[in-house]
Each structure stands twice: as structure tokens, then as C-alpha cells.
Amino acid sequence: MTKKVYFLPMPKHRIFILAYEGCQLLDVTGPAAVFGAANEGHGQDFYDLVIVSPGGGAVTSNCGVAIQSRKIGGQPDTLLVAGGSLGLKATMARDDLRRWLCSVAPKARRFGSVCTGAFVLAAAGLLDGKRVATHWAHCERLARKFPALEVDADSLYVVDGKVWTSAGVTTGIDMALALVEEDLGAATANLIARHFVLYARRPGYQSQFSPLLQAQTTAEAPFGKLIDWMQENLDQPLDVPTLAARAGLTERSFYRKFTEATGKTPAHFVEGLRLDAARTLLTRGLPIKTIAGKVGLTSPARLGQAFERRFGMAPSLFREMHRAA
Structure with missing residues (x-):
């Protein structure tokens, strides 16, 4: 007698994203698009994927776009709270929302926030x-406001046990990609990043304060083009005589x-560019000697000294902790 084999469908992983009046639209739609x-x-x-809100129905985001939602209730596997500004204070003060969060978050496999959504979770005592x-x-x-928690003012997103929190707006996409990688593997997360035409997948440890981005934002001519050239020529001499001549x-x-333009001396600025580039290259498994040459720090010893001074750990340890899958 031939036995019949039945294949049961994989159970769905339920994700709730909490929206509310005045929430930041991209805090909701960015992660939602990744999971979709x-x-x-x-x-x-x-x-x-379910968008929920305290009252259900249409909620108006900070830019006026309405989001359809389901009234809070039920148990998610993953819960994310969107950030916002206009309705944040009122949302934090809702007793019904606080009770629901305190009921479902401890039972969820993961919970967290995007941007100022951390205030909502903190007000409920969950952080x-x-x-x-x-x-x-x-x-x-x-x-x-919440001294019982530790704020990481630098990272794009932070994972502490089952709690995932991100810095805000587009970093919600970075965190959502990391959640997908945990569930479905790096190949799927990378495929989504390519589909979204992202320049790169940003790891959580990457700083909100990129020296390159800050300089591009604040530096005036002729330094904007000069900084772009510096980024592309880290293995070249970038001393004051060379840069002044350019x-x-x-x-x-x-x-x-x-x-005056960047808030840093040329030497300090160049070292920041080189160390940020080295940090990215370390996750790709390149030999430290090769990385030192590529970023213009000449030797593994010099790279190690500068890296440990800035990040508090040796390059080899950082590489093992953050090696790309």
C-alpha cells in the first residue's frame, strides 16, 4: 500500500506595523514594501502583513496621505511601531494602546520601532x-525622558535581544532588510535591495553621521568636488599640500x-573617510593588509591603531563580528 505524503503550507509570519494620526509615511510604507x-x-x-492603528480605519500620515488600517487586536510575530511627530504625544498617552502593547510585545518573537516610534514603546515601559x-x-x-534605557545615538539600527529599533525614515528599510535576512537568508534580502535599486545595504553599526554625507551637506565649493575625489582616491597621498593644490x-x-566648512581638520576628516571605508571592506572578508593598502593606511599596524582608537576594537575582531553572509 502506497503511503500518501501531505505537505502542509509554511505557516505565515504575522507582522503588525502600528500607524496613527500624523505618523511618518515612510516609517510605515518602507518596511511594508520590504516585507511585500x-x-x-x-x-x-x-x-x-497588517497595518494596525488604535482606532482602525484610515489614518492620515504626516504628509497627508491616508493609510488604511485594522484596529489593534490579535497577536503578531513581529511588531513595529512607526515614528511620527504630529500625533506622537497623543499616541503615547493612550491607555488602550499601552495595554495592548504590554500584552502582545512580550509574546512576540520580535518587536521594535522605526524612528520616534521608540517613544511609544518606551512610554509603555517596554524598552x-x-x-x-x-x-x-x-x-x-x-x-x-526615559533614563531606564540606553540610547545609541550613532547606529542606523540596534538589535538588543528581541528588540529591534532604527534611527528613522530610510533606516526602517535597512532594518526591515535585516529582519528578512534573519528569516529568509541573505540572498533574499540582497535580491530585494537590488530590486529597490539601493546603492548598498547598510549594516546597523553604520553611523547616522557619515563624514562624507555631512561634508556634502555643509561644505561649499570648491570642497564638494574635492571631497568626492578624496573618497575615490583613499589610497593616494591626501596631505594638506596635495589637497590645497587641488x-x-x-x-x-x-x-x-x-x-571651517567641515568642522574637522583635514587630517581628522581624511582618517574618518579611510576608517569608514575600512569598516565596509572588513565585512567582505578581505585580508587586513589588502584593506590597509586600499584605504591609504599603508600597513596593518597603522590601520589597527587607528581603527581601535576610533571603534574600540581590533579590525580582526570587527571582521569576525560583521562578516557578510
């Missing part, structure tokens, strides 16, 4: 004793104007 793309790329609906991230503009306020300034004038 994971369903498409995985070939079956692995995620059951006490945890290291968390939020948008750089709100880190000081979060730490002051900028068409005397060394003294260059040093003064560059420091």
Missing part, C-alpha cells in the same frame, strides 16, 4: 534596560577654510 517584496521574491506569502536607536534629532530627548588654495588658507 520578500513575499514576491520567496515565491509564497511568508509574511502576513527599560535596552539599548535602542532613534532619529539623531530626538536622541537627547529620548534619553532624558583646491587652488595656499596651504594655510586651505587648512582654515576646510576646517
Whole structure:
């Protein structure tokens, strides 16, 4: 007699994203788009995604776009709370929402927030004793209002046990990709990143304060183009005489104007660019000697000294902790 074999469908992983009046639209739609793309790329609906809100129905985001939602209730496997500004204070004060969060979060496999959504979880007492991230503009306020938690003011997103928190807006996409990688593997997460035409998948430890981005935002001509050139030529001499010549300034004038424009001396700025590049290369498993040459730090010893001074650990340890899958 031939036995029949029945294949049961994989149970769906239920994700709730909490929205509310005045929430940041991209805090909701960014992660939602990632989980939706994971369903498409995985070939079956692995995620059951539900947008929830305290009252259900349509909620109006900070930019005026309405989001359809289901009233809070039920138990998610993963819960994420969106950030916002206009309705954040009122959302934090809702007793019904606090009771629901305190009921479902401890039972969830993971819970967390995007941007200022951390305030909602903190107000419910769910982040006490945890290291968390939020948008750089709100880190000081979060730490002051909720001293029982530890605010990481630098990282794009932070994972502390089952708690996942991100810095804000586009970093919610980075964190959602990391959640997908944990569930479905790096290949699926990388496929989604390529589909979204992302420049790169950003790891959680990457700083909110990229020296390159800060300089591109604040530096005036001729330093904008010069900084782009520096980023592309880290293995070349980037001393003051070289940079001043490219900028068409005397060394003294260059040093003064560059420091005023970027807030850092040329040497400090160049070292920051080199160490950030080294950190990225370390996750790709390249030999430390090769990385030192590529970023212009000449030797493993010099790279090690500078890296440990800035990040508090040896390059070899960082590589083992963050090696790309």
C-alpha cells in the first residue's frame, strides 16, 4: 500500500506595523514594501502583513496621505511601531494602546520601532534596560525622558535581544532588510535591495553621521568636488599640500577654510573617510593588509591603531563580528 505524503503550507509570519494620526509615511510604507517584496521574491506569502492603528480605519500620515488600517487586536510575530511627530504625544498617552502593547510585545518573537516610534514603546515601559536607536534629532530627548534605557545615538539600527529599533525614515528599510535576512537568508534580502535599486545595504553599526554625507551637506565649493575625489582616491597621498593644490588654495588658507566648512581638520576628516571605508571592506572578508593598502593606511599596524582608537576594537575582531553572509 502506497503511503500518501501531505505537505502542509509554511505557516505565515504575522507582522503588525502600528500607524496613527500624523505618523511618518515612510516609517510605515518602507518596511511594508520590504516585507511585500520578500513575499514576491520567496515565491509564497511568508509574511502576513497588517497595518494596525488604535482606532482602525484610515489614518492620515504626516504628509497627508491616508493609510488604511485594522484596529489593534490579535497577536503578531513581529511588531513595529512607526515614528511620527504630529500625533506622537497623543499616541503615547493612550491607555488602550499601552495595554495592548504590554500584552502582545512580550509574546512576540520580535518587536521594535522605526524612528520616534521608540517613544511609544518606551512610554509603555517596554524598552527599560535596552539599548535602542532613534532619529539623531530626538536622541537627547529620548534619553532624558526615559533614563531606564540606553540610547545609541550613532547606529542606523540596534538589535538588543528581541528588540529591534532604527534611527528613522530610510533606516526602517535597512532594518526591515535585516529582519528578512534573519528569516529568509541573505540572498533574499540582497535580491530585494537590488530590486529597490539601493546603492548598498547598510549594516546597523553604520553611523547616522557619515563624514562624507555631512561634508556634502555643509561644505561649499570648491570642497564638494574635492571631497568626492578624496573618497575615490583613499589610497593616494591626501596631505594638506596635495589637497590645497587641488583646491587652488595656499596651504594655510586651505587648512582654515576646510576646517571651517567641515568642522574637522583635514587630517581628522581624511582618517574618518579611510576608517569608514575600512569598516565596509572588513565585512567582505578581505585580508587586513589588502584593506590597509586600499584605504591609504599603508600597513596593518597603522590601520589597527587607528581603527581601535576610533571603534574600540581590533579590525580582526570587527571582521569576525560583521562578516557578510
